[in-house]
Amino acid sequence: MKDTKAETFLRFDNVKKSYDQENLVVKGFDMHVQEGEFITLLGPSGSGKTTVLMMLAGFESVTSGDIAINGRSINKTAPNKRNIGMVFQNYALFPHMTVAENLAYPLTVRKMPKAQIKERVAEYLALVELSAFGDRRPGQLSGGQRQRVALARAMIFQPTLILMDEPLGALDKNLREQMQFEITRLHKQIGFTVIYVTHDQTEALSMSDRIAVFNDGVVQQCAPPAELYERPVNAFVAEFIGENNFVRGKVTQIEGETAKVETDTGTITTQTSEGLTEGAQCRVSIRPEKLFIHPTTHAHDNALTATFITRIYVGDFIRYYFRLPDGTDIIVKVLNDLSAPEFEDGATAQLLSLTKDCIAFAN
Amino acid sequence: MPSLNTQDAANARRQLRRRRRQAFLFVVPLLVFILFAFVAPITTMLFRSVYNPTVAELVPETLEMLEDWSGEGLPDEATITRFAVDMKRMANDRTSGRLADEINRALPGMSSVVKSTARGLRRADDAELAANGAEMLLAENERWAKPATWRAIRSAGQVYTSSYYLTAVDLEYDSEGEIIMRDTQIYKQLYTKTLKMALIITGLTMLLGYPLAFYMSQASPATANFLMVFVLLPFWTSLLVRTTAWIALLQAGGVVNSTLLWAGLINQPIELLYNEFSTILAMTHILLPFMVLPLYAVMRGIDASFMRAAISMGSNPIGAWYKIYLPMSLPGLSAGALLVFIISVGYYITPALVGGTDGQMISNIIAFHMQVSNNWELAAALGSLLLILILVLYWLFDRFVGTDNLKLG
Ligand SMILES: Nc1ncnc2c1ncn2[C@@H]1O[C@H](COP(=O)(O)OP(=O)(O)OP(=O)(O)O)[C@@H](O)[C@H]1O
Ligand SMILES: [Mg+2]
Numbered sequence: 001m002k003d004t005k006a007e008t009f010l011r012f013d014n015v016k017k018s019y020d021q022e023n024l025v026v027k028g029f030d031m032h033v034q035e036g037e038f039i040t041l042l043g044p045s046g047s048g049k050t051t052v053l054m055m056l057a058g059f060e061s062v063t064s065g066d067i068a069i070n071g072r073s074i075n076k077t078a079p080n081k082r083n084i085g086m087v088f089q090n091y092a093l094f095p096h097m098t099v100a101e102n103l104a105y106p107l108t109v110r111k112m113p114k115a116q117i118k119e120r121v122a123e124y125l126a127l128v129e130l131s132a133f134g135d136r137r138p139g140q141l142s143g144g145q146r147q148r149v150a151l152a153r154a155m156i157f158q159p160t161l162i163l164m165d166e167p168l169g170a171l172d173k174n175l176r177e178q179m180q181f182e183i184t185r186l187h188k189q190i191g192f193t194v195i196y197v198t199h200d201q202t203e204a205l206s207m208s209d210r211i212a213v214f215n216d217g218v219v220q221q222c223a224p225p226a227e228l229y230e231r232p233v234n235a236f237v238a239e240f241i242g243e244n245n246f247v248r249g250k251v252t253q254i255e256g257e258t259a260k261v262e263t264d265t266g267t268i269t270t271q272t273s274e275g276l277t278e279g280a281q282c283r284v285s286i287r288p289e290k291l292f293i294h295p296t297t298h299a300h301d302n303a304l305t306a307t308f309i310t311r312i313y314v315g316d317f318i319r320y321y322f323r324l325p326d327g328t329d330i331i332v333k334v335l336n337d338l339s340a341p342e343f344e345d346g347a348t349a350q351l352l353s354l355t356k357d358c359i360a361f362a363n
Numbered sequence: 364m365p366s367l368n369t370q371d372a373a374n375a376r377r378q379l380r381r382r383r384r385q386a387f388l389f390v391v392p393l394l395v396f397i398l399f400a401f402v403a404p405i406t407t408m409l410f411r412s413v414y415n416p417t418v419a420e421l422v423p424e425t426l427e428m429l430e431d432w433s434g435e436g437l438p439d440e441a442t443i444t445r446f447a448v449d450m451k452r453m454a455n456d457r458t459s460g461r462l463a464d465e466i467n468r469a470l471p472g473m474s475s476v477v478k479s480t481a482r483g484l485r486r487a488d489d490a491e492l493a494a495n496g497a498e499m500l501l502a503e504n505e506r507w508a509k510p511a512t513w514r515a516i517r518s519a520g521q522v523y524t525s526s527y528y529l530t531a532v533d534l535e536y537d538s539e540g541e542i543i544m545r546d547t548q549i550y551k552q553l554y555t556k557t558l559k560m561a562l563i564i565t566g567l568t569m570l571l572g573y574p575l576a577f578y579m580s581q582a583s584p585a586t587a588n589f590l591m592v593f594v595l596l597p598f599w600t601s602l603l604v605r606t607t608a609w610i611a612l613l614q615a616g617g618v619v620n621s622t623l624l625w626a627g628l629i630n631q632p633i634e635l636l637y638n639e640f641s642t643i644l645a646m647t648h649i650l651l652p653f654m655v656l657p658l659y660a661v662m663r664g665i666d667a668s669f670m671r672a673a674i675s676m677g678s679n680p681i682g683a684w685y686k687i688y689l690p691m692s693l694p695g696l697s698a699g700a701l702l703v704f705i706i707s708v709g710y711y712i713t714p715a716l717v718g719g720t721d722g723q724m725i726s727n728i729i730a731f732h733m734q735v736s737n738n739w740e741l742a743a744a745l746g747s748l749l750l751i752l753i754l755v756l757y758w759l760f761d762r763f764v765g766t767d768n769l770k771l772g
Binding site: 057059082083088090092094095106110154 | 666668669671672673674675676677678679680682683686687690691
């Protein structure tokens with residue numbers, strides 16, 4: 001099958017994978033990736049992210065479907081002929097070689113002249129700011145330094161596509177942020193395409209051009225970070241990305257893009273989502289930072305009456321915990337400024353929101 | 364940095380001493396055991412290989428008198444007489460046989476001479492012997508008239524001697540005291556053969572063990588355990604059962620031969636048993652676990668991502684194996700090879716059971732000298748040489764592979 005759209009660099013076409021001839025681990029994976037994009041696969045453990053990456057790299061066979069690069073299927077291409085760079089979670093730096101030898105390995109395999117290899121290695125060592133470390137063994141480097149060597153090694157043979165499977169999983173928080181910045185910088189500077197796998201949604205949100213949210217072998221939504229956050233297509237994505245409150249209710253009326261939902265604490269107007277039908281039970285998602293506590297100067301469309309439980313001081317903002325009459329807990333995040341109100345235990349409060357911030361999902 | 368006051372320092376020192384004492388107590392049982400079960404016997408063996416007091420204890424006076432003898436012509440009459448008197452005494456307290464063995468070792472053919480002379484002099488009159496001993500001895504056998512005989516007695520009488528080591532490398536002292544090649548060259552050849560067989564066995568276990576350990580390291584734990592049972596099976600079956608199995612399989616009318624005969628591939632049974640072939644076969648079987656276990660332990664620690672990384676960078680699988688996996692599995696391979704090689708160099712029981720004459724290794728000769736020919740000194744010398752050989756090989760291994768490239772668990 002030839003791709004007619006020239007700009008599609010990498011295409012997954014209804015890719016399925018079963019390890020045991022019984023259960024599908026990846027169930028019909030479709031995705032189009034443009035050249036130079038930073039795509040993140042995000043999803044809970046066991047959802048098939050690594051499997052997709054391994055099929056792309058050629059280390060796992062594709063049970064059915066097609067993976068194509070530049071319109072040409074690579075299903076039958078040997079993994080060493082795919083020219084795809086990889087960064088592994090454990091870095092996979094060869095312990096018996098120095099950093100420079102590690103970097104030179106893909107070039108030696110390609111029979112590049114020695115002088116040129118030396119030059120290229122020096123260039124990439126400089127790129128990841130490790131020029132002084134060429135003669136060290138991987139065992140003599142810190143975690144972050146190893147990570148950068150692994151990155152340089154995956155880039156040095158100038159593949160157009162680089163895969164990273166939880167490359168920052170083993171690093172502590174500070175180093176992680178530093179390396180996220182580093183990877184983004186290199187991606188911008190060199191312009192390769194990245195397929196990135198992570199558990200960490202902040203990482204995904206801050207680095208990616210688009211994020212594919214995986215669950216149970218199926219892509220739930222593939223969209224830019226802001227859209228994923230603001231316009232989740234289903235309850236799983238709404239719950240998985242960021243924090244969210246869910247209010248139970250029943251759809252009473254659908255009118256174009258908006259719906260009326262009857263809840264225990266009154267009717268609210270919401271955005272609709274796919275699969276929502278009149279008269280059906282539903283859940284309305286509202287982000288904690290999109291709820292305001294009455295009295296406020298913000299405009300609002302909906303109001304929920306809830307009982308105050310407690311408030312927790314987190315520093316730059318304050319988290320309020322409320323409970324709806326049906327027992328659902330609601331979290332509200334308020335900036336830590338003069339408007340943050342104080343409550344008595346058991347006091348009731350009005351929680352206000354805008355229609356555009358409420359989305360009703362079918363149950 | 365604030366320094367400790369004297370009281371604190373004393374406390375710290377006392378605590379350190381107590382920890383050291385505790386640590387020492389943990390290894391004391393092992394140290395004691397090693398001392399009794401290893402160091403002491405080995406030292407005795409080394410000592411025995413150069414220490415041979417038998418003759419010196421049997422004929423001390425004769426030896427003392429022989430010291431003044433130039434070595435040319437016969438010793439003086441007093442010396443010979445003294446020896447004749449000694450001979451009668453030994454004939455009567457039945458120690459002449461031991462003397463015969465010892466002198467025979469220095470000068471072949473002397474055993475019967477000593478024994479017959481002892482018989483002849485047993486009933487001799489004491490007074491006559493004291494007066495006329497030399498004449499009577501010379502009359503018993505003409506070889507007593509040869510200077511070489513007396514030189515042999517003198518050399519056999521040395522308490523500390525290197526002659527066993529010379530024998531162990533197929534050399535000897537000639538009657539002039541020069542070091543010459545022995546007529547029968549056996550030990551050097553035997554050492555070479557032993558090394559050759561050990562090398563073949565090591566190579567075979569590598570050939571069988573490496574792919575197996577690799578597969579086991581990649582397989583699921585259940586499969587790996589299942590295969591491990593097969594690897595360890597030789598450990599769990601009795602030696603005799605195993606040997607019987609090999610004999611049933613390999614003998615002239617055994618399974619292998621009858622199958623080949625039946626298939627028409629051979630016309631008469633080929634010799635599979637009691638030779639080098641069967642020894643190597645059986646030893647490869649029994650030593651395979653020593654190769655597989657360290658290999659498996661090392662390979663299990665090598666994550667699949669290393670090979671994948673190499674392949675993703677464009678290396679073909681064989682190249683990736685050679686450049687990445689092999690060096691990473693080398694500690695296991697060298698540990699296994701070293702274990703198998705050293706164990707097989709000193710192996711005794713399998714060659715003894717299925718080796719015949721052709722498949723004998725150096726340990727079997729050592730055992731022969733200890734149990735049959737009763738030449739403990741030579742056995743000790745051969746054993747010491749074996750020990751030295753193994754130490755040299757270990758040193759070479761350390762030079763070229765490095766013991767830090769060794770992982771035994
Ligand atoms: N080699 C394999 N053989 C059989 N099943 C496998 C194999 N590898 C993965 N699986 C199964 O496939 C499913 C998806 O695994 P995969 O490793 O792709 O998940 P993942 O999304 O990468 O999870 P994680 O975030 O924990 O890394 C899991 O249920 C896993 O048990
Ligand atoms: Mg994974």
